Amino acid sequence: MSTTDRPIALTPEEMAAQAVAVLRANDLGGWTKAAPRLYPHQWSWDSAFIAIGLARLDTRRAAQELRVLFAAQWATGMVPHIVFNPAASGYFPDPERWGITTAPARPSDALTSGMCQPPVHAIAAHAIWAIAQERGEAEAADATAFLREIYPRLLAWHRYLATERDPERSGLVTIYHPWESGADNSPAWDSALAAITVEDLPPYERHDLKHADPSMRPTMAEYDRYLWIVEVMRRGRYDEATTYRTNPFLVKAVWFSAIFVAANDALLEIAAIVDAPDADRAHIIEWRDRGLRGLDERWEANLNLCLDYDLRAASPIRVQVMGGFAPLVAGHLTPERRAAVLATLDGPAWLGHPRLRWPVPPSTSPEGPGFDPRRYWRGPTWPVMNWLFWWALRRAGETERADALRRASLNQLRGGGFGEYYEPFTGEPLGSLDQSWTAAMALDWIAEQ
Numbered sequence: 001m002s003t004t005d006r007p008i009a010l011t012p013e014e015m016a017a018q019a020v021a022v023l024r025a026n027d028l029g030g031w032t033k034a035a036p037r038l039y040p041h042q043w044s045w046d047s048a049f050i051a052i053g054l055a056r057l058d059t060r061r062a063a064q065e066l067r068v069l070f071a072a073q074w075a076t077g078m079v080p081h082i083v084f085n086p087a088a089s090g091y092f093p094d095p096e097r098w099g100i101t102t103a104p105a106r107p108s109d110a111l112t113s114g115m116c117q118p119p120v121h122a123i124a125a126h127a128i129w130a131i132a133q134e135r136g137e138a139e140a141a142d143a144t145a146f147l148r149e150i151y152p153r154l155l156a157w158h159r160y161l162a163t164e165r166d167p168e169r170s171g172l173v174t175i176y177h178p179w180e181s182g183a184d185n186s187p188a189w190d191s192a193l194a195a196i197t198v199e200d201l202p203p204y205e206r207h208d209l210k211h212a213d214p215s216m217r218p219t220m221a222e223y224d225r226y227l228w229i230v231e232v233m234r235r236g237r238y239d240e241a242t243t244y245r246t247n248p249f250l251v252k253a254v255w256f257s258a259i260f261v262a263a264n265d266a267l268l269e270i271a272a273i274v275d276a277p278d279a280d281r282a283h284i285i286e287w288r289d290r291g292l293r294g295l296d297e298r299w300e301a302n303l304n305l306c307l308d309y310d311l312r313a314a315s316p317i318r319v320q321v322m323g324g325f326a327p328l329v330a331g332h333l334t335p336e337r338r339a340a341v342l343a344t345l346d347g348p349a350w351l352g353h354p355r356l357r358w359p360v361p362p363s364t365s366p367e368g369p370g371f372d373p374r375r376y377w378r379g380p381t382w383p384v385m386n387w388l389f390w391w392a393l394r395r396a397g398e399t400e401r402a403d404a405l406r407r408a409s410l411n412q413l414r415g416g417g418f419g420e421y422y423e424p425f426t427g428e429p430l431g432s433l434d435q436s437w438t439a440a441m442a443l444d445w446i447a448e449q
């Protein structure tokens with residue numbers, strides 16, 4: 001074997017050094033682009049995960065990541081899914097296409113998209129604080145001051161999700177677009193997208209295909225629908241009630257809702273640290289408990305998974321995707337639910353699948369319809385989602401499973417490169433390289449060793 005084809009196997013120290021280099025290279029000065037070329041702006045949930053990794057280096061810089069994101073918060077409380085870097089071009093849809101200038105609730109001094117992503121932020125803010133407690137008095141005091149500053153913004157964000165995004169008070173968050181789920185082209189959205197008629201869509205040119213292999217990205221048919229939904233929301237000036245009435249895509253998303261439940265637990269801890277009023281805490285508990293009840297109703301005993309619900313079609317979405325593990329992320333598992341979720345996770349449709357290169361959860365089950373090992377959220381494994389599973393398993397007291405997942409996840413990254421996602425059967429890195437959240441998660445895992 002020559003030096004060039006010998007597989008790289010980074011030591012933890014080498015991997016940490018490379019992760020730091022990636023985060024430095026993607027740093028825009030207080031905020032971080034999601035990836036060097038494919039994603040040259042700040043993405044909402046990427047930034048929350050990035051902040052968790054950055055906290056291992058510098059808790060003040062980690063706090064700044066969230067501060068910049070929340071400075072672009074909308075008047076409704078919504079945290080936008082992209083905050084645009086005015087110095088970067090080459091991503092589409094760009095600020096002009098989003099056209100938020102006519103939206104009354106837009107922020108006054110930031111260019112953003114008009115939708116949101118899963119609310120990992122309270123979890124990240126609390127993680128920054130917890131790490132700072134080990135770093136001496138000054139850093140600990142700064143982190144507490146940061147929580148005091150960010151708490152009202154986090155509360156407004158959660159209130160928005162619990163009210164505007166759940167007018168039915170079902171406990172489940174409604175998403176307006178597959179991009180809001182974070183798992184953009186998951187087979188879970190296929191039927192809802194197929195039901196959409198694209199009308200007078202202005203022409204557009206995709207930039208993502210210049211930076212990534214088209215066979216791994218969403219199809220043109222999917223993109224037309226993605227952009228048509230943006231067009232409908234833009235024409236409605238991103239008004240929530242209008243969107244709820246007119247949007248062709250309305251889905252109760254269980255993965256998003258489960259993250260919201262877990263984030264409400266984190267927000268409760270923050271509320272205690274900052275001495276928030278009792279009335280706030282009562283609201284947060286109500287949102288969390290309602291979420292747990294909502295998820296419970298979406299549990300599908302035949303598949304042993306939780307299912308998303310298409311509001312437009314009035315029907316559950318029977319697809320085996322990673323989001324089905326929502327109860328694990330939400331936590332507060334009953335013994336029966338814990339046993340069922342873990343049996344599914346260990347079983348042949350998931351971690352026990354004989355062809356998996358590493359025992360880490362694929363975004364879509366290889367046994368399910370719509371699985372594709374190379375295309376984006378239709379099968380590849382996502383290190384950042386492994387992190388969420390790891391975090392949830394640890395929170396549930398499943399220490400051995402959590403450790404095994406962390407080891408497998410780090411092994412997957414030992415080839416270097418910090419891929420956006422990985423081929424589940426070969427372990428090949430795919431999508432963008434030097435992806436910020438992958439580097440951040442590696443840092444957090446290494447620090448846990």
Ligand code: 2M8
Nearest residue numbers: 034039043045046179182183184208
């Ligand atoms: C991907 O999403 C963007 C749109 O938001 C895209 O494909 O252009 C998703 O993987 C999403 O979860 C992620 O936040 C974003 C940036 O990493 O890329």
